[in-house]
Amino acid sequence: xxxxxxxxxxxxxxxxxxxxxxxxxxxxxxxxxxxxxxxxxxxxxxxxxxxxxxxxxxxxxxxxxxxxxxxxxxxxxxxxxxxxxxxxxxxxxxxxxxxxxxxxxxxxxxxxxxxxxxxxxxxxxxxxxxxxxxxxxxxxxxxxxxxxxxxxxxxxxxxxxxxxxxxxxxxxxxxxxxxxxxxxxxxxxxxxxxxxxxxxxxxxxxxxxxxxxxxxxxxxxxxxxxxxxxxxxxxxxxxxxxxxx
Ligand SMILES: [Zn+2]
Numbered sequence: 001x002x003x004x005x006x007x008x009x010x011x012x013x014x015x016x017x018x019x020x021x022x023x024x025x026x027x028x029x030x031x032x033x034x035x036x037x038x039x040x041x042x043x044x045x046x047x048x049x050x051x052x053x054x055x056x057x058x059x060x061x062x063x064x065x066x067x068x069x070x071x072x073x074x075x076x077x078x079x080x081x082x083x084x085x086x087x088x089x090x091x092x093x094x095x096x097x098x099x100x101x102x103x104x105x106x107x108x109x110x111x112x113x114x115x116x117x118x119x120x121x122x123x124x125x126x127x128x129x130x131x132x133x134x135x136x137x138x139x140x141x142x143x144x145x146x147x148x149x150x151x152x153x154x155x156x157x158x159x160x161x162x163x164x165x166x167x168x169x170x171x172x173x174x175x176x177x178x179x180x181x182x183x184x185x186x187x188x189x190x191x192x193x194x195x196x197x198x199x200x201x202x203x204x205x206x207x208x209x210x211x212x213x214x215x216x217x218x219x220x221x222x223x224x225x226x227x228x229x230x231x232x233x234x235x236x237x238x239x240x241x242x243x244x245x
Pocket of ligand 1 (some may be wrong): 199
């Protein structure tokens with residue numbers, strides 16, 4: 001077989017492998033999303049409870065801040081009461097002391113309610129937790145495995161692309177552009193193996209004269225029907241990948 005032809009064969013194997021890995025990489029974000037979505041569906045009730053729990057705690061914190069502020073005001077009005085200089089100031093201070101006291105009472109009741117709510121929610125969450133944690137671990141394993149695949153695939157593409165650069169650099173510009181033109185038109189398959197006298201890509205029988213030329217492998221011959229560059233391997237039981245490995 002001519003060196004050019006074997007270089008083209010390797011180029012095609014590299015391109016197909018790069019494309020295969022690129023397709024796999026492209027599907028990873030969707031697979032991640034799917035794993036997360038599955039977990040979210042499974043854990044929907046749990047997550048809703050968890051959300052509610054967090055909101056209750058946040059509301060409690062907010063009420064406690066308001067309580068502290070109201071207590072400060074209340075103390076201030078009590079101080080004011082001792083410093084009043086007329087009836088009007090006295091009444092105002094008394095009214096404020098009374099209002100803040102009521103507000104403090106209301107806030108304390110609300111805080112207590114939130115505490116009880118949070119406690120009840122926490123208890124419900126505890127019963128769910130082991131199951132959810134197990135499910136979460138499962139999902140995390142899937143995600144970690146996808147990340148590993150991604151890293152491995154990216155490394156592999158890097159290797160393949162550097163090898164592709166070497167091969168492409170060794171092929172004449174004309175031939176390379178012909179290869180790329182056909183590959184583009186034929187979904188990455190610029191070459192086709194002839195098996196039993198048939199173009200394996202388009203399934204057309206090649207003429208006997210052409211077949212014998214292809215078997216000699218010393219020139220570039222394209223398929224009349226699909227325009228792919230034809231090649232022949234004496235041992236056709238060997239898979240196409242065997243060329244690159
Ligand atoms: Zn063909």
